[in-house]
Amino acid sequence: MFVTVRHRFVFAAALCLLGLSACARVSSSGSPLNGQSRTATAKRGTFRRTVRLNGTVGAVESFTVLAPRLAGQMTGSGTMVLTKIVRNGTTVRKGDVLVEIDRQSQLKNIQDRQAEYDGLLQQIRRKQADQVSAGISDETEMKGAEVDVKTALVEMRKNELIPRYQAEINKSNLAEAEAQLKQLKETFKLKREAEAADIRILEIQRDRALRALEYAKSNVDKMTIVSPMNGLAVLAPIYKGTRQVDPQEGDEVRAGAAIMLVVNPSAMQVTARINQVDLAQLRTGLPVDVRLDAYPDLIFPGRVERISAMAIPGGSRRIRHFSAMVSIQGRNPKLLPDLTASADVLLQNLENVLILPREAITTRDGRPAVEVVSNGKSELRPVKTGAMNDCEVVIESGLQDGTIVSLVPQKAPE
Numbered sequence: 001m002f003v004t005v006r007h008r009f010v011f012a013a014a015l016c017l018l019g020l021s022a023c024a025r026v027s028s029s030g031s032p033l034n035g036q037s038r039t040a041t042a043k044r045g046t047f048r049r050t051v052r053l054n055g056t057v058g059a060v061e062s063f064t065v066l067a068p069r070l071a072g073q074m075t076g077s078g079t080m081v082l083t084k085i086v087r088n089g090t091t092v093r094k095g096d097v098l099v100e101i102d103r104q105s106q107l108k109n110i111q112d113r114q115a116e117y118d119g120l121l122q123q124i125r126r127k128q129a130d131q132v133s134a135g136i137s138d139e140t141e142m143k144g145a146e147v148d149v150k151t152a153l154v155e156m157r158k159n160e161l162i163p164r165y166q167a168e169i170n171k172s173n174l175a176e177a178e179a180q181l182k183q184l185k186e187t188f189k190l191k192r193e194a195e196a197a198d199i200r201i202l203e204i205q206r207d208r209a210l211r212a213l214e215y216a217k218s219n220v221d222k223m224t225i226v227s228p229m230n231g232l233a234v235l236a237p238i239y240k241g242t243r244q245v246d247p248q249e250g251d252e253v254r255a256g257a258a259i260m261l262v263v264n265p266s267a268m269q270v271t272a273r274i275n276q277v278d279l280a281q282l283r284t285g286l287p288v289d290v291r292l293d294a295y296p297d298l299i300f301p302g303r304v305e306r307i308s309a310m311a312i313p314g315g316s317r318r319i320r321h322f323s324a325m326v327s328i329q330g331r332n333p334k335l336l337p338d339l340t341a342s343a344d345v346l347l348q349n350l351e352n353v354l355i356l357p358r359e360a361i362t363t364r365d366g367r368p369a370v371e372v373v374s375n376g377k378s379e380l381r382p383v384k385t386g387a388m389n390d391c392e393v394v395i396e397s398g399l400q401d402g403t404i405v406s407l408v409p410q411k412a413p414e
Contacts, residue, residue, distance in 0.1 A: 038406070038407040038408060039373055039404050039405060039406055039407060040356060040357050040360055040404070040405055040407050041402060041403070041404050041405075042354050042355070042356050042395060042399050042400070042401060042402065042403045042404075042405060043354070043355060043401060043402070044352055044353065044354055044355070044401050045352075045353070045355050046349070046350070046351055046352075046353075047348070047349070047350040047353050047355055047387060047389070047392060047394050048346060048348070048349055048350075048389070049346075049347045049348040049349075049387055049388075049389040050289075050344040050345055050346055050347060050389070051278050051281060051282065051344070051345050051347060052342055052343070052344050052345075053270075053272035053273065053274060053278075053324060053326070053342070053343040053344075053345060054272060054273060054340070054341070054342050054343075055270045055271045055272030055273060055324075055326070055340075055341060055342075055343065056270065056271055056338060056339070056340055056341065057268055057269070057270055057292070057328070057335065057336065057337055057338065057339045057340075057341050058268070058269055058270070058271055058337050058338070059231075059261075059263035059264055059265070059267065059268055059269070059337055060264065060267035060268065060269050060327075061229070061231075061263070061264040061267055062231075062261055062262065062263040062264065062337070063227075063228050063229055063231075063261070063262045063263075064258055064260075064261055065098055065099060065225055065258070065259045065260045065261070065262065066256055066257065066258055066259065067080060067101070067253040067254060067255050067256060067257045067258075067259055068080075068101070068219070068222035068223070068225070068255065069255045069256050070106075070215075070219045070222070070255060071215040071218055071219060079252045079253065079254055079255075080101045080102065080223075080252065080253055080254075080255070081101065081102040081250065081251070081252055082099065082100070082101060082102075082247060082248070082249055082250065082251050082252075082253060082259075083100045083101060083102050083249060084097070084099065084100035084249060085098070085099050085100075085235075085247060085248060085249060085259070085260075086098055086099075086233045086260075087233075087235075088233065088234065088235040088246055089232065089233065089234070090232070090233045091231075091232055091233075092227045092230070092231060092232070092233050092262060093227065093230050094227055094228060094229055094230055095226055095227065096226060096227045097224060097225070097226055098225050098226060098227050098233060098260065098262070099224075099225040099259055099260070100223065100224050100225075101222075101223040101224075101225075101253075102223070103220050103223040106216060106219045106220045106223065107220065109216040109219070110213065110216040110217060110220065113209060113212045113213040113216050114213055116209045116212070116213075117206065117209040117210055117213050120202060120205050120206040120209055121206060123202055124199065124202045124203065124206060127195075127198060127199060127202060128199065131195045131198075131199070134191070134195075135192075138184075138188045138191065141184060142181075142184055142185070142188065145177065145180050145181040145184050146181060148177040148180065148181070149174070149177040149178055149181050151177075152170065152173045152174035152176075152177045152178075153174060155170045155173065155174075156170050156171065156174055158170070159171075225259075227262055228262070229262060229264065230264070231262045231263050231264045231265065232262070232263050232264075232265045232336075233260050233261075233262055234260060234261045234262075234263060234336060234337055234338075235247060235259070235260045236258040236259060236260055236261060238251065238253065238257070247259055247260075261337060263336075263337055265331060265335065266331060267327075268327075268328040268335055268337075269305070269325055269326060269327050269328055270290055270302070270325075270326040270328060270341050270343050271323065271324075271325060271326075272323070272324045272325075272326055272341075272343050273312075273321045273322070273323065273324075274307065274321060274322040274323070274324050275319070275321060276311065276319065276320045276321065276322065279307075279322055281347055282304065282307060282324070282345060282347075283304070283307070284304050284305060284306065284307060285303065285304060286303070286304045286345050286346060286347065287301065287302070287303060287345075287346045288301070288302035288303060288304060288326050288343045288344065288345050288346065289301065289302070289343070289344045289346070290302045290326065290328050290341055290342070290343050290344075291341060291342050291343075291344070292334065292335070292339050292340075292341050293339070293340040293341060293342065294334075294339055294340070295334050298332060298334060298335075300328045300329060300330045300332075300335070301328075301329045301330065302326045302327055302328045302329060302343060303326065303327050303329070304324060304325075304326055304345060305325045305326065305327045306324065306325040307322060307323075307324050307325075308322050308323040308324070310322075324343075326343045348387055350386075350387065350394060353386070353394045353395075354394065354395040354396075354399060354400075354401060355392050355393070355394060355395070356370065356392065356393055356395055356399075356405060357391065357392060357393075357407060358388060358390075358391060358392060358393050359407050359408075360393075360405045360406065360407050360409060361383075361385065361393055361409075362380070362409040362410070364380050364382055365382075367382050368382070368383055368384070368385045369381060369382045369383060369409075370383055370395075370398075370399065370405045370406075370409060371405060371406040371409035371410060372399075372403055372404070372405055372406075373404045373405060373406055374404070378406060378410075380409070380410075381398060381399065382398055383395050383396075383397065383398030383399050384396040384397040384398055
């Protein structure tokens with residue numbers, strides 16, 4: 001299904017050779033003249049002028065199935081093992097299981113995160129209990145300091161009745177009791193703040209463990225991928241060593257890697273490149289014949305839907321390309337995404353016109369002419385030409401249907 005760039009180039013070259021040979025076959029009709037010249041007969045028919053675009057088939061409506069990106073920090077090595085996957089080309093409906101991935105590591109991760117979360121809850125409860133006990137002890141010590149201050153105040157009332165030295169001792173005792181009470185208040189305030197910080201650290205760890213537990217549970221749900229739409233399952237090749245193969249049960253995939261594409265086969269399109277030289281001839285709405293490089297016998301009608309406004313740099317600095325979107329009408333089991341395709345855009349279609357090969361046209365006095373062959377003699381006859389493509393030219397006047405002309409005409413002397 002996937003064609004390499006080298007194969008596309010070879011196939012394009014083959015198509016060019018086929019196109020040249022087709023022109024040669026049209027031009028070689030008739031009988032030889034003088035043993036050298038070839039002739040052709042002017043005939044009425046349908047004239048078509050087209051421009052060929054090359055691109056890749058894709059679905060208008062599609063969904064890319066990616067290996068899930070696991071949430072959280074403990075996500076393993078980044079590789080996952082496929083335990084179930086639908087076959088390539090399977091028709092699926094919305095809600096059908098497309099891929100299942102081994103979830104044992106995620107289930108173990110849930111148990112580890114649950115144990116970590118429960119352990120932190122127990123640490124918080126123990127810490128809170130220890131802090132309550134320490135608070136009661138500190139409160140008792142605070143009450144004792146307050147009693148000492150009140151006792152010192154009572155003793156201060158006796159200062160007028162007791163000796164002076166005793167009064168000085170009472171003042172000193174009061175100052176010491178007040179200083180002790182103040183120091184205890186500041187110390188206990190700092191202890192309460194430190195205890196609150198310890199609890200907050202444990203709460204942050206608990207919340208982090210809870211999020212990790214929720215991530216682990218969500219990762220288990222990601223191990224099963226269902227189809228979001230009705231369509232066709234197209235597997236995306238993965239590398240096994242140096243080979244590209246379709247993924248199957250037991251293969252390892254990395255997070256974010258494409259596993260398959262679910263496409264709606266009823267609406268397909270071709271993303272094609274337009275050379276800037278051909279851009280002026282194209283417009284939206286033109287009819288197109290789409291051919292698959294892998295299946296040359298299949299031809300699908302189409303239509304130019306969109307043409308990009310911005311150019312894409314090409315192989316040369318002076319040459320640019322534009323992107324075009326061509327819709328494909330019709331369905332076929334062989335019409336799958338990523339196939340290379342050619343789109344022949346019909347620029348001009350003329351019915352019942354007189355047609356000659358381009359090599360039959362020469363010039364006479366600066367005007368187009370043909371060399372008419374009759375009864376073994378030849379003469380140059382001026383004609384009026386019209387539209388032309390790579391192989392044929394329309395003769396508007398000067399020639400009749402059935403006239404035989406030389407394909408190697410002699411140019412008249414000026």
